[in-house]
Structure formats: C-alpha cells, structure tokens
Amino acid sequence: MIKYVFIVLVLCLQSSWAAAAVDWFKDDEGRTKWQHLANFSSATLIIILSITAIYLLIYSRRAHRANRELTTIKKELEQRVKERTAAVEESNRKLVESNQLLESEVAQHVITANQLRSSELYVKDILTSMPLMLVGLNKDGQVTQWNKRVEELSGVPSEEALGKTLWEAYPTMTIVPEHIQQAIEQNKIIHLKQSLRSLSHFDITIYPLQGPEPGVVILVDDVSKETTAENLLIHNDKMSFMGELASSMAHDINIPLQAILMDLKRFKNIMADQQRVDKTALLESIYSDMSDKGDKVAKIIHNLLTFARNRNSEKQMADIVDVMEHTVNLGKEVISVSDGLMFNQVKLEWQVEKGLPQVPCYITELQQVFLSLFRHACTALQKKMGTEGFEPTIKIILSESYDNMWIKIQHNGVGLSSEEQMSLFEPFFSNTDPANDFDTGQHLSFSYYIITEQHQGHMAVTSDPEVGSTFHMQIPITR
Template sequence: MRYLVIFSLLLPSFAQAAIVSYFKYEDGRTNWQYVANFSSSILIILLSLVILGLFIARRRLFKAHRELHAIRDDLEVRVKERTATLNESNTKLLASNEALEQEIAQHILTTKRLMTSEAYITDILTSMPLMLVCLDKDGRITHWNRRTEEVSGISAERALGKSLWEAYPTATVSPDQIQQAIKNQDTVHIKQSLRSMSHFDITIYPLRENSDGGVVLLIDDISKETMAENMLIHNDKMSFMGEMASTMAHDINTPLQGILLDLRSFQRALRANADSDDAQQNAKRAERLDEIANQMSLKGDQVNTIINNLLAFARSRQEKKQMVNMVDVMENTLRLAGDILSVSERLPFHRIKIERHFDENLPLTPCYITEMQQVFLSLLRNACHSLDEKLASEVVTTNSDKPFIPTIKLLLAECYGNLWIKVQHNGKGLSNEEQMYLFEPFFSNQEPEKSVDAGQRLSFSYYIITEQHQGHMAVTSDEESGSTFHMQLPLQA
C-alpha cells in the first residue's frame, strides 16, 4: 500500500483520479483485491527491476573486479620492474659512490704528491747554485731564484712581473737573443766576460710544451773555473814552450858541438902549419883545413836551418787551418829531418830505412802545417832515439844471425771520414809505465839522475793533435818489436 501511495503521488492528478476510481466499487467502497493484485504486480516489477539492476551491477562489479585484478597484476609487474631498476640503480649508485670515493682519495693523494713535488722542485730551483730566471714571451720575469737574488742584489718580490731589463738594467742578455730562442725553438749558448774578471756561461732554452712560449735563462758563474783553466793553459803553454825550447836546443847542440870541435881542430892545424916548414905537409894541412872549414860550414847551415825552422814555427801560425796534402807535409818533414836530426854518430838519419805506405788520392786535410811538421819531426826524433838504443844493444850482444836494420814505417790512409797516420819503428819499445806517461810534459824514460832528453817528450805533439786539430793520438809498443804512434785527424774543418 505504501508503494501504491508513493506511485500514485508520482502520477499526475487526472491519472491519480483514474487509478483511484479503478480500485473502488460503484458504491464507493475500495476493491482491495484489485489493490492487492496491482500492488503485487508493481512490487514484482520493481523487484524484477531491482534484480536486473543487481545483476547488471554484479556484472559490472565482476568486470571492474577483473579489470582491477589486471590493473593490480600490471601494477605488481611494474612495481617489480621499478624495484629491480631501483635496485640496479642503487647498486650502480653504490658502485659509483665507491669509485668516486676511490677517485677522490686518489685525487687527494695526487694533490699531495703534486704539492710535494712542487715544493721539492721549487726548493731545487731556489737552492740550486746556478742563476735561474724564467721569462714569458713578453720578457716578463716569472721566476727569480735565490742565487739570482744574491748575485744581482734584487729580491724576487721586486723582480717578478717586471721585464728582465726593467728589473735588472745591467743584464747582458739582449731581447733579440730571447726572441731568437723563442722563434727558432732552439737553445742559445752565450759566453760572456766582464772586465776579464767575471765570466758567465749563459744558456737560453725555450719552453716547448708551454703555450705561453716562455724561455728559461740558466746562468753559471764560471769565473773561478775560467781563471783556473786559464792558469792551467798558461802553465801548459809555459811547459810546452820550455819543451820546445829544450827540443830545439837539443837539435842545435849537436851541430854546434861539432862546429866547436872542428874549430879546435882547425886551430890546432893552423898552429901545426905555422910551426912546420915542410911544403908537402903544409899542403896536406891546408886540404885538411879546407875540409874542416867545409864541415863547419855545413854544420853552420844545419844550425841555421834549425833556427829558421824555429822562427818559421813562431811566425807562421795561421788563424785558420789550411787544406793541405798530408803526403807533401810528411815528405817535407823527412827532408827537414835529414838536415837537422842527428841523434848520434852511430846512427845518422840517412842510415835509417824509411818505408812509405801512402794511399793514393788522399783527400786534402785541414791542419796547421807548421805544427804538423813539428809533430812529425818529434815522432821521427823519438824513433831515432829508440832505434839508436836498440842498435847499441845489438852491437853489444851480436848473437843474432839476422842483422838489425833500423826502419821507420810511415802510413797515411783515409778511413771513416778521418785521416789515419801511423809512424812505426822497430827500435827499443816502451814499457807499460812509459806508455802511460809518454804524453805528459817533460816525460823521459831515463833515470832521474840522468839528464832529461828532449827527444823523448811528446806532450807538445799530443797537444797539437788533440787540442789544435781535434784529433786523437795514441801509442802501442812492445819492448822487443818497437812502437807505433797512431794519429787520427778529421777531414772536415
């Protein structure tokens, strides 16, 4: 009945009146049977609609539930994927953090090492005994070490940032030299002497790995070393001059003593001729006097040749080397040796066998001619002494069937861009100690109490070959078979 009332209320007024009249009898009483049937029908319809709505709702709910399960499954899959990705990211992040921590630790260690190295290098540059100045491409000072402060009297604070010539106006290095080192990217060496008292060795080298294109000046104060070297050179020169004078005196003494001996013989012959009345004897004495005079004249010419050679040696020193044929120099020296060398009457130079082994078409050699003649002459004189000693020993002990022939072998050859010179003799050889000290000044293989023989010294020859000609000189010797002097001269000046 409640639903009927509700339903009736929802209908329009005329419909309501029609429905109400349907449920009443003609006498106005209510027909409850119709009302009950109608209400039941309406209720069944409503229940059917509700059931249909519930069924539809259930279907929708089931579909929604199924979609929800799908969404949940998909969400679970996504959550798992995201979780796996997050775990992987966390793992990578942890690994990155560990690597970053290691890298940071390595950077800290590297920084400490760099700081230590920088401090060490700075300490070296600051404490080094050489003057060190660093310049940028504009010539401004970037480093000024302690030694530079001491020598210049200018502190690093005052010098840094300024140009070299602004900070130190008396600097002898010119801007052109700095620019030359930067432009050519090559080291520049400068030697400077101030009032012959201070000597500096300056090296300018560019910083090739530096984009700023700076240079470094390394200045070494070599005043003490230079003075000591000059003193040593002076002493060597004095020693060589003494040796050369002694050698020339040795060469002059022999013909001079012969002249004096001939002069005394000449005087005795004159006195004997004055006291004698025999014409035949006088004629013989006159011939003897003429012979003595000729010998004196020859020996005087020999002395004159030696003196002229000494004067030529003193005057003919050339500023530059001359390109010469060394065979000609050797031949001229042999002719000169034949005139002036006379070690003893037992062995004059012309009795020595000379063997020549000269390569053909030898190239011209740059040398100082007079000095090379002096070297060859000294070696020939040394060979003559050794041959004379060997000959004297052979005369005393003549037990060999094969006679001793004094021989000097001369060899000239080209090898590997150098001229090789060998002077070999079969005279008395040198001991190991004598070979060691042969090229020392005033060396002699005689006993200390004996007179020093200039013919045995070769220090001046060694100086000429090694210092003046930038060559090499050595000796090999055997006391029985003789000695060989080896010389090597560069063919390029």
Template sequence: MMNKSLLFLFMLFSSPFAQASLVQLFKDEQGKTNWQYVANWSSGILIIILSIVITTLFFTWLKARRYNRELEAIRSDLEQRVEERTATLKESNQLLEKEIAQHVITTNLLRSSESYISSILKSMPLMLIGLNKAGQITQWNQRAEDISGIPADAALGKDLWDTYPGITVSPNQINRAREQNETINIKQSQSGLYYFDITIYPLQDQTETGVVILIDDVTRKTLADNMLIHNDKLSSMGELAATMAHDINTPLQAILFDLTSYQSQLRKNAALRDEAQNNPELDRLSSLLTDASEKGRHVASIINNLLSFARGRIDKKQPALLSDIMEHALGLARDVLSSHERLKFRDIRIERDYEDNLPSIDCYVVELQQVFLNLFRHAYDALLNTTHPEQEPVIRIQLTQCYDALWIKIQHNGKGLTSEEQMYLFEPFFSNQPDGEDYDAGKRLSFCYFVITEQHQGHMAVTSDLEIGTTFHMQLDLK
C-alpha cells in the first residue's frame, strides 16, 4: 500500500504539469521564490508521506501479526502432526522391533529344532530312509550311510532301488503301505548271519503321500536271546540227561547183573555146557545172552556219557587242549557208536594230524566234546551208508594253529551231502511228521553250529561231495 502511494506521489510531482504549477506556487508577486512556502509545503508533503508510511506500516504490522498467528497455528499443527507421526512411527518401530525379535526367536527355535531333529536322525541306531511318491529318496540318515556305504549327497533325490540295489524292501511293499495307509512290519533273517526288523509307514497330512522305512539291525539282540534260550535248553538237557540216566541205569544194572549171573551159571554147569555143544538152541541162547550183555554195556556207556555231560557242564569257560578234548570224544565214540553189526566205530581207521605245541584255549569243554561226538556220529552214519562199501572207512582229524586261531578239520570218506542237505545242515529241525514216522536227528547239526559260532564266537562250515565224502571246518579264536 505504501509503495503504491509513494509511487503515485512520485508520478504526480514528476509530471511536467505538476512541476509548472509548483514553481508558480512558490513565487511571490515580484516573481521571487518564496522559500517560506517551499518549506511549509515540503513539511506538509513530508508529514503526509510519513502519515501514509506509518499507516501503511501499521496495516502491514497487523497483516504480519495475523500471518504470524496463522504461521504459529500452522507450525503448532505441523508440530502436532510431526509428534503424532513420530509417535506412530515410534510405535510402528516398536512393533517392528517386537516382530523382528519374535522372528529371530522363531528362527532360532526353528534352527534349533532342525539341528535337534538332524542330530536325532544322525544318531539313530536304525537305518532311516524317506521316500516320496515317485520312490525317490528324501531322507538318508547316518546309519543308512554306514550300512550302505552310500553318502547322503549321492542318495538324496535318487531312486531307491537304483541307488541301493541291495535293499531287501520291494516296491510292492512300499505301494501297499501307501495305498492301504497302514504300517507294515517285516522280519527278515538269515540264520546265524543277520536279523532285521523292517517297518514301513506312510506319512500323514502331506500333500504328496510319502513313506518312511525303518530298518533295525537286531542281530546282536537276537543272537543274545538265542544264546539265553540255548543255555536254558542246555541246562534243561543236563537235568533231563541226569534224570534219565539215573532212571534207566538202575533197571539196566539189574538186567546186566541177571545176564552175567545166567552166563556164569551156564559156564559153571558142565552138563548144560556139554548139552549146549550138541544142542544148537542152547548155543544160540548163549550167543543171544552174550549179545544182550554187549548191548547192555553199550547202553551203560551211553548213560555214562549222559551223566558226564550233566555233571561236567559248567557255565564258565576253562582252559583246555583241543587234542585232549578230541581224544576224549573219540573214546566216547568208540563206546557209544558200536551198535551196528556191520561196522563199529572202533573199526574205523582214525588218521590224526595234530600240530605240535598247540596252545590251550578257553572253552566249554563238555560242549565241545559233544560237538566232536556229534560230528563223529554224523561221519559214522555216512560211512555206514557209503556208496563204496569196498573201501576202508577213514576219518581224518587235523588240528592246526594259524595266526590267532585254531583250525579243526574232521573229514570222512563216507556218503557225501547233497547241496540241499548242506544248506539246511546247521538249521534247527522241527518235526511235523506223524507219530508212526521217525526222523534221524543226526542229520542236523544245529547244536554243533550253535556251540562253535555262538558260545565260542567261532566259525563252522561244511564242504562235501557225494562220491568223495565230507569235511567239517571249524575255527576258534585264541583271544
């Protein structure tokens, strides 16, 4: 406003007309300049200008004051908005910090859970294999690596049967567990070598149905259970043998005493002796009495063997020489295996090949004697049924030391074993035949196999040829 007023005055006084009028105004009648008028007029003009300026400044101040109040209001509003926005951002930051902290905690828990689960899978004594619908491996734990020899990196994502052809689980079993949505338990074993418990179960609440295979190697547990069972059986056998021996021995000794008394009376009575020489019936009766006495003594030796087994068995190993155990078993065989008229065990030629200075071995002496006696009985039956009766029956025994083990070979030249007989020779026999039929238990050597492999942690095998004969191989560790 002030600027406009000053501009107006400036233009007014700067015009030629205004300048001419002003000049005339400041002159007197004589045409001289009246400086008093000039001063008065200039003062009036200055007062007017100052008044205009003051008025303009006043209104400008009012306007500025109003603008300041508006600016203050705007600033207060902005400050309030800033404070609200800052508070909102602070609250958002706090929430974000809480979410981040919770996310960190959750991440740590997930990482810890993942590490825990991974540690569990790695430490599991079971072989764990995860499969998807296509039969591809999704899980392959440390035990699976140890048993298969295949690292997890080479197995994951690959087909199970292409990666590990030796696995005994079939695709049909996997499909059956997935389709029926039920757990399948499978037991697989090869007697004396391994025992596996296999569990196949489908995964629940999965978009793509998968399965998990758990393979538990229960070989040690099964062998330990079998050891306990066999030890119980041996204890029961010892008790039963002792009972039977005592029950049979009393009437047997009475029968042998009667037979001996009758033979003694027959020899003392001269009349009967002369009549027996002329009477074939009495001579036959005398032969029958002699044969009955011999068979009775044979039964007595069997009973003594049963008593020896019952009394001599102990639950702890003791040091002994294999040659002494073998010779004692041969002595028992000569007494026990003599019932057949065509061939008696004492008539078989025994070839010994014992290495000098063999060390003693910690063993169950009675059980090893029964093992060797059973093998001699098996050889005796094979020599009785030989396809070459004209050849001399021979049993060869070899005892040698090789490094930290003793090797035992018992060979005979009797009838050999077929492939099927060799396969099941060491398997237990459970008869389901009718009562009228009989089975020769000597054809199975499961007791011998158990004593050698389980009680003495050794090895036992058989090689045979139908025409040449059979050889039993045994290895017992000295340590």
C-alpha cells in the first residue's frame, strides 16, 4: 500500500499540477519561498505519515485478527491431528488385536480341522470295522458306504460296490426300492426281518437321512445265534410249563389210582378168604369206592382235555366271580393231597366286592392258575393238620382298584421261607429230595407265566411260616 502512495506522489510531482505548485512557492522575482515550501512539505509529509499510521493501525488490527484466526485454526488443526493420531493409534491397536484374534482363530481352525479329520477317520474306522452290516445309499439307491462286514458276507469289495445300486452290488438283499423311497419320503425308520430256511436270521433297519443329499443308512444285524437261543429258551420254558402242568395232573391222578389199587388188593384178599361171610357187603363198598375214585380220575382227565382244547387265540370277557366259583367246584372234585386232605374239607371264606366288571381273560388258563393255588394251599394246610384248634381255611378276596381286578387267595397253613418265596415262580423249583414224591406246592412258574405274560398282569406272594401265605394277582380290566 505504501508503495502505491509513493507512486501517486511521484506521479503528482511529475504532473502539471506539481509544476504549478512549484511555481506557487516562488515570489514575483522568481525566488523560491523556502519557508512556504518547508511548511507545505511538512504538512504533506504529516498527512502522508498520518495516512500511513492509520493504514498501519488498520493493517495491524487485521494482522492481529488474522493471527488470532490462524492461532485458532492452528489449535483446531493440532486437535484434529491429535484426534486423527489417536484414531490411527486406536485403529492400529484394534488391527493388532484383530490380527492376534485372527491368528488365534486360524490356529483354532487348524486344530478343529485336525480334530475333525481325526474324528472322521475314527468314525470311518468304526463304521468299517463294526460287526453289523452297514450300507449307505443315496436317494437313487446307489451305494455310498460299504463296510467290511458287508464285504465279508457279500464277497463284494467296497471299491466295486460304491456307485452301483444296492441290487447290482448285492442281488440277494431282500430290501426293495420301495422301502428306500418310503423311508426317505415319510422320514420314517423301517424295520424288517429276514430268515433264510430258518437257519439264518437278520434284523434289518433302514434309517432315513434328511439333508442336502437325502438318502438312507441300512443296518443289518445277524441275530441267528440270539434267535436260536431265544427259541430254545422259549421251547425249554414251554416244556417246563407243560412238565409242571403234567406233573400236577399226574399227581392228582396218582392219588385216586393208588386208592383204586388198594381197593383191588382188598378185593383180591376178600375173594381169597373163604371164611368171610360178609363178602357181598364188603365187595359192594369196595366197588362204590373204586367207582368214586374212577370218576375223579375221569374228571381230572376231562379237565386236562378241556384246558388243551378250549384255548382261544383271543381273550374273552368273563365274570371273574363265576370263573372262581366254577374253579372251586372243580377243585372239590379233583384236588386232594397224598396225606388225605381233600379240598372239599377246607373251609372257604369269600370277600367279594359288589358290582365287579367283567375282565378280558383266557378262562381255562385262569382256572388252571386258581387250581394250582388251591392245590398249593391244600399242601400247606396238610402240613399243619393235627395242630390243636387248627381249622384249614382258604380266603378268596375279589375287588376292583385303579382299572385292575385284584384277586387274593389266602390260606392259614404253613407259610414259605424267604428262600422259597424268592424261587417259587422259577421253573422246576422244589425243596424236596428228587427221590420223594412230586411236591405240587412248590411249582407255580406256569401260573406266574399265565398271569404276567398272557394277561399282562402282576403276581406276587407274601408269606410267613407261622401265619400262612397270600397270593396277590392283578389283571387289567380294560382291553
């Protein structure tokens, strides 16, 4: 700005006005008026200096304001630099942490991948070496898994089986494509059984796989040994039950037959005695006794035949009171013990709840159960006969509770020991010497089987050697 002022002054000095002004400082004689010139110059210089001072003041203020603004801007820039620096440092820190986490995660993924690879190999080894036949199929029936057991039984290596359909790789397999489709479409496990000439038995299970690639896993278990053992066990149980039943019937038949043989010996002795004068009356008595014993044998055999012939495949609705009464009447005709106690000599007490519903059951089997329990009671009662004040008694209790028919048969004879109670329902249990007569009171496995297996009920015994025994039976009322 000062430069511009000097330029204006120079131009003014060079102008005509400047020349006139110079002339103004001269007198009429042409001499310069130095005093006037000095005053004018001083005044001009003062004006110029004043203008310059004002300008400098304004410029100073502007400069001061600019400095303040620059200071503010500097501070803002410094603050921004600090913030940016802090942000960069934070970003670097987070980046370092992220890198560390990433490195840790990568290391963990490596460990997981190794573990997964080991697990896959372990599972593959299990599937390959497991004793069951394992076959994996896709939805088209093509083999995706073929373990060693399948290789052994089929004779087809897994390399040849993979990619083929199951029926191409193993034509004798009884599974059909419909089984595979059914398992996949219905997402349902399918169980099949296969028997080859009753020699080999297989349990086949088809498991559906629901995923990106649907398919099935087939497990084939060779249960030939287990099935043979189970059939043999069932056969042995049936034979033991039939042996127990036959032994009981033989015991019941043996008593009247022995009496008939004794009557025959008496008959022979009477006929040989020529001096007897009352032969007719004695022979009539013997004949009557033999007829009674023969009728008893006939009734026992009829009961056995009825049991064998009247077995129904389905349960029948029956009044348990009628079944019990019919069994009691039958027992009075056929049950007796070798020492002479007859069932019809035992006092019977009834405790029957009113309005009992009918029960789905196998009637003849239940009658055999009740007969066996009455026979057991007579055997226990006979052991206590002769005791002063003893009256042989059997109590029959019938009631309903919680949708079940409760049947209790209680006697006051000699009870069972703890060991006898533990083994009472086991087949062929007897606490007598094998050379002794068959002890019908110790064989109730057949009765237990009828109640628990055929009628889906429960059977138990509570006993005390001094007080007697109570047999508890529970049979469901609903079908």
